[in-house]
Amino acid sequence: MDFRIRENRQVQGPKALVREREEYFRLMDQGFNNTEACRIVGINRRTGKRWRHGRRPTGKTPGAPPIRRPLSAAGSSRYLREADRIHIADRLREKASIRQIASELGRSPSTISREIRRNGALWRGKDWVYRPHAAQSRADARRPRPKPGKIGQNPELRDFIQHHLERRWSPEQICQALRARFPDRPEMHVTHETVYQALYVQSRGELRRELTKALRTGRTMRRPHRQSYRRQPRMSKDMVMISDRPAEATDRAIPGHWEGDLIIGKAHKSAIGTLVERSSRFVALVHLPNGRQPAQVRDALIQTVSTLPAQLRRSLTWDQGSEMALHKQFSTATDMPVFFCDPGSPWQRGSNENTNGLLRQYFPKGTDLARYTREELDAVTSELNSRPRKTLDWETPAERLAKLLATAS
Structure with a gap:
């Protein structure tokens, strides 16, 4: 190795450590970690990290951009030289x-x-030259990282995103609203991944970290997808399976076919029933203040469904939970057949599963759900049914349901 640690450790002026930088980056390219490369070159490991990542301003100390890595003239590269x-x-x-x-x-x-x-x-406003x-x-000016974020540079854009996050809109809903509100202003257009990066990558500091609580998951860190929890069948008497459901329910062509389930509260002692209309994704919540025994679920469902017009009472699809053991009595009272999903197949009620995830923004896990009043449930459904949905071409469930009913009449 031709490189030697310099003996004079005094300040070297504006071009200090040029050879050290070259050797440091050469060692990093060979697979050495930061600590080992810094030891060989004779620098502090924090100096190496500053060379690679730059330095944020702190107090009276100014920030510094990352050092541009020297490129060799030979050899292949993913970049043009x-x-x-x-x-x-x-x-x-x-x-x-x-x-x-x-x-x-x-x-x-x-x-x-x-x-x-x-x-x-x-060239002179008319000829394109290279x-x-x-x-x-x-190209060199564009390469250094990190780059200033689009959200952090535009206060109007940042305020718009923060306001809608506080209203529990998803990043994708916000990005679509930006394109609809500002169609001729590309500086106001971002992707939903840009919003997530502004929330989770705190070195950028573009959105307040506490706004992650307004996301559906409420997580402060990103996590990989996990396999869905597979529930075991708990009821097998007099069930009509989803395979026997009419085709009009499967293709979502006609309104009035619903998917249902329960979201469970603290210690599995309380619950709220959730109903989602398949064509419009319109949501209705079932109040269960006294528990989730089969008789209580039956009575609450009858009370909720009875408020719907006749053309919106065609069928109900549920999982094989024991709370629906009295489904025959429900069907007799409402003239609304109940169909059951296959065991361990939550995707057969995909709209309902997605809605239950949305509802966890309002009813977090570990909460006593019995304390919520009927009026509070109605306020949640009103807010949820007035939020634009990607699957509805950014219409709200309330708007889509009104169109479907007008067409049917």
């Missing part, structure tokens, strides 16, 4: 095609086309 850009400029002057240039450089034609489009410029050294400078 200055020599590649000079070759592109020379071949463009010779009227070579994009595909010819891409073949000579061993690149995709889309890579060359995108390079010319992004790093070219208008200058390799200017293109290299533009």
